[in-house]
Amino acid sequence: MLNVTGILKRLVIGPARRSEELGETLLPKRLALPIFASDPLSSVAYATQEILLVLTLGGLAYLHFTPWIAAAVVTLMTVVVLSYRQVVHAYPSGGGSYEVASTNLGPSPGLVVAASLLVDYVMTVAVSVASGVDNIISAVPELADQRVLMALVFVGLLTAMNLRGVRESGRLFAAPTYLFIGGVLIMVGTGLFRYLIGDAPVAESAKYGIEPVPGDANLAGLALVMLVLRAFSSGCTALTGVEAISNGVPAFRKPKSQNAATTMAAMGIIAITMFVGVTTLAIVAKVHITDDACRLTGLTDCGSYTQRTVIAQLAASVFGGENSVGFYFIQAATALVLILAANTAFNGFPLLASILAQHRYLPRQLHNRGDRLAFSNGILALAIVAGLLLWGYKANVTSLIHLYILGVFTSFTLSQTGMVRHWNRELRTERDREIRRRHHVARVVNATGAVITFLVLVVVLATKFTQGAWLAVLAATLLFVMMRGIRRHYDSVAAELTVTDLRSEMVRPSRVLAVVLVSTIHKPTLRALAYARAFRPDRLEALTVAVDRDASTALERQWEDYGIEVPLKVLDSPYREITKSVVEYVRSIRRDSPRDVVAVFIPEYVVGHWWENLLHNQSALWLKSRLLFTPGVMVTSVPWQLSSSARADHPAARAPGSVRRGEPTTAPETDDVGTHH
Incomplete structure (x- = not known):
């Protein structure tokens, strides 16, 4: 029995690596991008869709807000990316938002950030996998009844791949991520070119009207503002995972900070380009999508009708139908990259948990590296909790999305506030005029980021709290209390074991x-x-x-x-x-x-x-x-x-x-x- 277990373990994760080989696992930029940025890059597959789902609660009347909401999301993403480039340079040890908040604001704000990020990493796995399964079902509707099973199987495969080590998982994930980027850019470019020459693609749902939800038609004043803000908060899912690079700086090759900053800039440019392209194409193709297919007017049997995702509808309209090679390529690449996007969390969660364990806020076992020099205990913990969420919510993206992104903006706000204090401290001692000028610019960037992300946090909290976000708040609160308790335990044990009188x-x-x-x-x-x-x-x-x-x-x-x-x-x-x-x-x-x-x-x-x-x-x-x-x-x-x-x-x-x-x-x-x- 033991020998069989050992053989299976080696088949899954490979032979053990010596501690001295840790340097060989460091990542070049071309592998770091798909590992740490697959989440924000892949979120373009559902960020536009989430905006449309909220706006169509009032029927078709409010879809004209889509470009403005997308512009606000792009502005926010630009500010956040620029802000985190400052974090990468100032704190290259890999603590990211947690280290920034702990160092500049104190232990409690640092723990708030840590708890928020840990919860959000779990949600990243659940939402990414569930969204990937949705795209598979869009291509093969017959698999709809196997949604939960497929999601759990994919979580298991991701766990096994990450247990093999960061570099090995990067090689596996690089090709799908780059294929997805290339496929989306080709689709957007082709669709917009057709629009310019007068042959605009038309989505399969363009022929359907949308019946407003009772109470959401003819909104005005504050009610309309709240609907638009809710759509904006849903579109902010495009920013999830942006901070992962700042947490993973130690995994980069030298010069670590420079390589991480370059990778973050590349991620921001690519993600913004794809998000703008998909949103523009969705408007051009007149994509109509709702939270309930029976609200689509013109359907003969809404009960048996499965709505395709926005990406699926765009691919079909651009490449000539659901049986085209381009359609299946986009669906396969999207489904794969969405599932692999969970890898951002599989790298960020164990790294952050390891740092917290080193600081005695989590069990010390989470700081240990496994046979392949990965933080195996953190990987397994993440997989178990995410799997339970997928099972409990039946892998439904719409249900899971309400628990999402709250933690991200909590960490964004506190880390950017901490960076402002960091630059204030640096300016008190720095005398070089050129360096002081750069510090002033950096402080303005971080201050702007802190203000904007705080406002977004308020919006997200106000619009999503009663729809399920309260569960994420409760989970982060419980995690915060638990980590404080663990630290008290370790401190009391250390005090009790300290030698005061050797004799x-x-x-x-x-x-x-x-x-x-x-x-x-x-x-x-x-x-x-x-x-x-x-x-x-x-x-x-x-x-x-x-x-x-x-x-x-x-x-x-x-x-x-x-x-x-x-x-x-x-x-x-x-x-x-x-x-x-x-x-x-x-x-x-x-x-x-x-x-x-x-x-x-x-x-x-x-x-x-x-x-x-x-x-x-x-x-x-x-x-x-x-x-x-x-x-x-x-x-x-x-x-x-x-x-x-x-x-x-x-x-x-x-x-x-x-x-x-x-x-x-x-x-x-x-x-x-x-x-x-």
Whole structure:
């Protein structure tokens, strides 16, 4: 069983890498772009669609706001990209928004950013995968019933690829990302060229009208403003993942900051170009899409009609129908890149979790690198939570999108505010006029970013809170409280373990009293006795619990016949309590001699097959856990390897008495811990 597991592990993630090979995993810009920027690049596949879905709540009357909303999103993205280029240069260690906020605003704002980003990374995986599945279903509607299963399978594949390491996953993701970029640009260019020559593409949904949602028709004043702001907040999904590059600076080749800044600029230019192109083409092709197909007027059977995504409708209209090569190419590339866009989170989440673990805000296991030098525990944690979300929300993009982007703008706002304070501090000490001029410009950029992203955060919170965003707020709040609690625990443990008086801590105990638990005289018992003697304790005794009086008497008689020089103490237990009797006896020794140390030796079997564990009870496991909570008591397991344990682990030639490192030994049977039946 263990060998099969090991073989499967190597097939999935590959051979282990040495720690010295970490430098070989660093990324050139051409691989860093698809790894860290696949999320904002791929979001153009649904950002325009989200704007249209909100505006069509009022029918077709409000679609003329689309260009203005898209322009606002582009302006915001430009400001955010420029702002994060400042972060990359100022904080190249990889903490990104978290490090900026913690350093300049304090630990609590830093934790708010961290909690928001961790929640948003989970949402990135869920939304990207669900959107990718939507595009697959647009090409093959017969797969609609398998939506959740497909989403979970894709999360599993992404997890496996990321466990193989950052560089390996980058090679896998590079081609689909570049194919998607090329495909979208060709589609946009072709469609706009056709428009200019008088042959504008027409979407399949252009012939349908849209029935307004009751209450959303003929809006005016504040109600209309709220609808437009809601559409804008939905379109801001185009900005998700922009900060990932600032978190992943350590993964770049040298010069790290310069390469990361260049990659971020390239990402911003490409993402803005594609978003503007798709939105313009959607307006030209008259794409009509709603949250409910039955609101499309002119359909004969809305119940069986599956709306295609905006990207799918554009591809069909530009390339000549749903059976064209161009249509299937765009759908395949879009679906693939949307699913792979989750890779942005699979890189950002583990990196941020590792930094938080290093700062003692998350369990330390999240800071450990796996066999392939990736942060495996963080990858697995992200996959599990995202998978549960997809299952719970049935991989529905419209439902998941309301939980999205709130955390992004929280981190945007706090990090840009922190950068303003950073530049203020730099300006107080810098005397070079040219450098001061650059600092002033940087401060203006970050201040503008802070103001704009704060306003967007307010808009997102106001428009999405009651539609599901409150769950994201609650999750981030709980995560914030949990991280504060973890830090308090680690701080209290560190304070408790700190040596204040070396001499007092090094004082030897007055005596060492050794107790060997036995039930019958066999090889494990004799090995435990011999091992205990090797410690040369001040007092050594064997201990058994008399659950069965006849068996206890037989053991005492056999003990004398063998002439074992260690005294045997028998504890009476009329209610057949094993653990309680042993623990109370050991504690009584401690009460009588509080300056003494009690060493308890427990003989145990080691078996080689999982099913053999079922044949031996686990009484020693519970006994050890109880004894470990008793001050002044040391517990030692003395293993006896059965022949099956040697066969199960090759090479079979192991030193007698050795324990397979990293594998649990079985707890002894009841007769191995000093009991009788």
